[in-house]
Amino acid sequence: MEALAEIAMSGMSSIFNDDQLNCAILGGLKSDAKPLLNVSAILLNSGNSHLRLQKLENLSKCGFEKIVSIESDHNNYNIEDFAQKMPHVKFIIPLEKAADGDLINLAVSEISSERFLILRDSLNITPNLLSPALAERLSAQKVFCLVPRIFSRNGQTFPVRFEPSAKNAILKIDSSSQIFDGAPTLFPFNFFGLYDTKKFKELGGYDGEIKNSYWQNLDLSFRAWLWGEKIALSTSFALSCEDGMTAMDSTPDLSQLRFFLKNMAPVYKNERAEIPVGRFWGYKARSCCGLFEAFSQFAAARLWVRQNRCRFKMDAFKLISEWGRE
Numbered sequence: 001m002e003a004l005a006e007i008a009m010s011g012m013s014s015i016f017n018d019d020q021l022n023c024a025i026l027g028g029l030k031s032d033a034k035p036l037l038n039v040s041a042i043l044l045n046s047g048n049s050h051l052r053l054q055k056l057e058n059l060s061k062c063g064f065e066k067i068v069s070i071e072s073d074h075n076n077y078n079i080e081d082f083a084q085k086m087p088h089v090k091f092i093i094p095l096e097k098a099a100d101g102d103l104i105n106l107a108v109s110e111i112s113s114e115r116f117l118i119l120r121d122s123l124n125i126t127p128n129l130l131s132p133a134l135a136e137r138l139s140a141q142k143v144f145c146l147v148p149r150i151f152s153r154n155g156q157t158f159p160v161r162f163e164p165s166a167k168n169a170i171l172k173i174d175s176s177s178q179i180f181d182g183a184p185t186l187f188p189f190n191f192f193g194l195y196d197t198k199k200f201k202e203l204g205g206y207d208g209e210i211k212n213s214y215w216q217n218l219d220l221s222f223r224a225w226l227w228g229e230k231i232a233l234s235t236s237f238a239l240s241c242e243d244g245m246t247a248m249d250s251t252p253d254l255s256q257l258r259f260f261l262k263n264m265a266p267v268y269k270n271e272r273a274e275i276p277v278g279r280f281w282g283y284k285a286r287s288c289c290g291l292f293e294a295f296s297q298f299a300a301a302r303l304w305v306r307q308n309r310c311r312f313k314m315d316a317f318k319l320i321s322e323w324g325r326e
Contacts, residue, residue, distance in 0.1 A: 024093040027087050037063050037130065037132055037135050038065060038139070040064055040067070040111040040116040041119060042116055042118050043055075043068070043069045043070065043119050044100060045120075045121045053085065059089075059119075059125055060088070064113075066112075070107055092110070100206075102208050104118065105205040105208070108197065117130060117193070118188075118191045119239075120190065122242060124239070143229070144196050144229035145194065146234045147160055153240070158241075159189075160179065160189040162186040162187055163175075163323060163324065164319065180233075184230065184323070185231055185233050191217055199224075203220060203224055206220050207262075215256055222263040226312055261297065266315050272309040277302075279298075283298050
């Protein structure tokens with residue numbers, strides 16, 4: 001692999017974090033075929049699909065501007081064979097453990113299309129996955145992320161609509177499989193969605209300091225809403241999965257604490273946001289850290305919110321209390 005790989009310290013830095021990820025890159029040669037879509041495809045691979053090459057071939061037939069395949073296992077020696085058979089596909093192989101959001105950041109740094117679609121190898125990927133007419137219609141909605149309906153192999157609908165509420169100042173998220181076109185959802189199910197590339201980069205991408213994929217997804221999505229962007233469901237866009245889909249781990253941990261500081265703690269007033277100093281003791285009570293470490297985390301979050309204070313359009317209280325009123 002070393003002969004073919006370009007070892008890179010690449011990726012798009014989060015506005016809250018400047019860490020980069022070691023990775024190897026294979027392929028990605030420019031295709032002679034003119035793309036049918038101003039959309040790139042990002043495929044997250046678990047390494048378990050036995051139809052891997054066929055799925056990549058089907059993606060190629062869709063006419064995406066670029067296809068980026070993210071590998072989960074750098075010891076998979078079949079990747080070199082895939083890269084030789086499909087030189088126009090860019091394969092990114094992380095050389096260290098990374099959450100899904102870090103890998104997506106890497107992929108987005110490699111594309112220039114107006115939008116990108118996040119997929120997984122657990123999905124049924126066909127040559128007509130996304131037609132040019134549908135892509136144009138979806139892109140015209142100008143939202144940060146459009147989330148498709150997701151069906152199981154036997155036709156059951158996955159709950160892809162998520163709505164926030166609060167009880168005793170604790171965030172609660174309710175899920176539903178009942179949707180209508182344009183219905184707001186707090187975050188995209190399992191990262192699946194058609195994203196606006198420019199908006200994604202302006203929001204800073206996923207936070208690499210958050211090590212849990214669920215909280216990475218929720219953090220970026222919540223920030224998008226607080227900064228005035230929208231995430232909506234589409235009834236005309238649907239995907240189906242071939243195998244069972246494992247739920248992401250939403251266990252409260254250090255990732256959840258970082259999410260809390262960046263999204264739940266800020267207060268919006270006079271067209272800007274800040275984290276009041278008085279909220280430290282509430283954070284310390286939630287945190288399992290010592291006093292010094294908790295204060296260090298709190299101070300860093302206050303600085304980040306101050307640097308981005310004018311980008312906020314609301315705070316968590318307003319988002320939750322006015323959810324679904326539009």
